[in-house]
Amino acid sequence: MSTAPRLTALDALHRSLGATMTDFAGWDMPLRYASERDEHNAVRTRAGLFDLSHMGEITVTGPEAAAFLSYALVGNIATVGNGRARYTMIVQEDGGIVDDLIVYRLGETEYMVVANAGNAQIVLDALTARVAGFDAEVRDDRDAYALLAVQGPESPAIMKAVTDADLDGLKYYAGLPGTVAGVPALIARTGYTGEDGFELFVAPVHAEQLWRALTEAGEAHGLIPCGLSCRDTLRLEAGMPLYGHELTTALTPFDAGLGRVVKFEKEGDFVGREALTAAAERAESAPPRKLVGLIAEGRRVPRAGYPVVAVGGPDGKVIGEVTSGAPSPTLGKPIAMAYVDAAFAAPGTEGVGVDIRGTHEPYEVVALPFYKRQK
Amino acid sequence: MSNPQQLRYSKEHEWLSAVEDGVATIGITEYAANALGDVVYAQLPEVGDTVTAGETCGELESTKSVSDLYSPVTGEVTAANQDVVDDPSLVNSAPFEGGWLFKVRVAEEPADLLSADEYTAFSGN
Numbered sequence: 157m158s159t160a161p162r163l164t165a166l167d168a169l170h171r172s173l174g175a176t177m178t179d180f181a182g183w184d185m186p187l188r189y190a191s192e193r194d195e196h197n198a199v200r201t202r203a204g205l206f207d208l209s210h211m212g213e214i215t216v217t218g219p220e221a222a223a224f225l226s227y228a229l230v231g232n233i234a235t236v237g238n239g240r241a242r243y244t245m246i247v248q249e250d251g252g253i254v255d256d257l258i259v260y261r262l263g264e265t266e267y268m269v270v271a272n273a274g275n276a277q278i279v280l281d282a283l284t285a286r287v288a289g290f291d292a293e294v295r296d297d298r299d300a301y302a303l304l305a306v307q308g309p310e311s312p313a314i315m316k317a318v319t320d321a322d323l324d325g326l327k328y329y330a331g332l333p334g335t336v337a338g339v340p341a342l343i344a345r346t347g348y349t350g351e352d353g354f355e356l357f358v359a360p361v362h363a364e365q366l367w368r369a370l371t372e373a374g375e376a377h378g379l380i381p382c383g384l385s386c387r388d389t390l391r392l393e394a395g396m397p398l399y400g401h402e403l404t405t406a407l408t409p410f411d412a413g414l415g416r417v418v419k420f421e422k423e424g425d426f427v428g429r430e431a432l433t434a435a436a437e438r439a440e441s442a443p444p445r446k447l448v449g450l451i452a453e454g455r456r457v458p459r460a461g462y463p464v465v466a467v468g469g470p471d472g473k474v475i476g477e478v479t480s481g482a483p484s485p486t487l488g489k490p491i492a493m494a495y496v497d498a499a500f501a502a503p504g505t506e507g508v509g510v511d512i513r514g515t516h517e518p519y520e521v522v523a524l525p526f527y528k529r530q531k
Numbered sequence: 532m533s534n535p536q537q538l539r540y541s542k543e544h545e546w547l548s549a550v551e552d553g554v555a556t557i558g559i560t561e562y563a564a565n566a567l568g569d570v571v572y573a574q575l576p577e578v579g580d581t582v583t584a585g586e587t588c589g590e591l592e593s594t595k596s597v598s599d600l601y602s603p604v605t606g607e608v609t610a611a612n613q614d615v616v617d618d619p620s621l622v623n624s625a626p627f628e629g630g631w632l633f634k635v636r637v638a639e640e641p642a643d644l645l646s647a648d649e650y651t652a653f654s655g656n
Contacts, residue, residue, distance in 0.1 A: 176565070176568075187568075187595075188568060191568075191569050191623070192568055192569055192594050192595075193569045193594070193620075385568065385594055385595055389594060455571070455572045455592075456572060456574075456592065457571065457572065457592045457597065459596075459597070482594055482595075483571040483572070483592070483594055490571075513597075
């Protein structure tokens with residue numbers, strides 16, 4: 157494996173802005189520019205600008221593209237309208253989650269699959285293997301796109317200053333081709349922050365021009381550049397899973413509480429159907445651990461991997477594990493997502509704690525998400 | 532950034548003020564504060580605790596991580612900064628001033644504390 161980090165088209169710009177960089181799935185990405193809490197709050201109340209060029213784009217074309225994707229993924233891609241997008245997953249034959257994905261339908265017979273950076277090669281390989289027998293083609297377009305995101309309540313106003321595209325007609329989970337700040341872009345109303353926002357797929361050569369135009373248009377609206385640190389706390393507050401934390405190959409979509417993405421009713425077979433049918437029944441009759449939210453009563457922060465324990469009992473029995481945790485800027489308290497035994501998973505369950513480096517701290521069990529924006 | 536000349540520094544990125552009436556003030560450097568990111572929780576040693584040079588005596592939590600706090604000297608704690616406990620962001624906004632962490636009646640200090648220039652060379656900042 158190569159050890160040299162991959163750089164996005166905006167690398168020099170990030171450095172000129174004083175970004176603290178971090179390795180993320182082999183990419184050198186902005187972690188934060190100044191205060192990650194300020195960046196988080198900017199997205200919740202105004203707007204933030206992200207470089208997400210590490211995400212992996214895979215294009216699928218051909219007369220049987222829809223049928224192929226419905227076979228290769230758990231969702232019913234055949235029902236995705238032109239110009240719409242769908243959150244879905246790709247699983248192994250045994251039902252284990254390979255990745256969570258967004259599939260954009262770009263045309264009658266053209267789709268773009270967006271995978272997590274750390275899984276892009278695995279997803280590409282799986283799609284390439286699964287396309288055999290379909291009249292469709294799978295193309296690696298990871299290097300064809302830079303991805304910028306404008307997220308936050310002010311993002312529509314900022315976008316309107318730099319594009320004539322019909323943003324009012326662009327619903328959540330939809331995408332349309334257009335021109336933004338003079339450069340051709342796929343404009344998608346998607347994000348990973350719990351706020352309204354846009355993701356802009358552009359040629360890497362245009363990324364800097366677009367970044368500068370959005371920065372300028374956003375200045376009056378309080379837009380600031382934002383790194384991956386606040387993206388993580390934003391998605392955590394919004395209860396959105398992150399691959400490698402809430403989602404792994406050891407879990408099915410049903411284990412993760414996301415069984416709704418599996419569409420058994422679709423036409424034809426799909427990879428994982430048999431195993432997922434069994435997983436769905438298991439989740440119904442004898443649920444394993446469930447994904448819940450935890451809110452701290454104290455100030456110490458739970459981190460991924462910390463044990464969830466029964467407190468007040470005799471032995472501090474381990475009843476689960478934290479998958480993601482952080483201080484929540486919006487709630488002003490530490491929060492976590494965790495898998496806990498079903499008996500302890502109901503909101504308000506008494507006697508749940510987290511073992512924070514040897515000390516059992518009390519936590520409140522809540523339903524996800526922690527934060528939902530007012531529409 | 533610049534590391535104040537009148538302070539001395541440890542390789543664990545703590546700073547130590549000049550000793551006055553036997554007591555020195557201790558904090559973490561701006562370099563360390565920047566590396567941590569926004570500090571959200573500070574667990575400081577308590578007045579009367581004995582701290583030992585090079586050993587942990589508390590912890591600092593930031594958005595992304597938790598770090599042990601080391602004492603650069605050995606001695607008895609005479610004060611802990613309640614302002615930082617109440618508002619840990621002081622560690623980021625004023626690491627060398629209002630963001631000080633605790634004071635120690637110095638019984639013993641190690642010989643390998645660094646000058647400002649030596650620390651700047653050591654940390655690359």
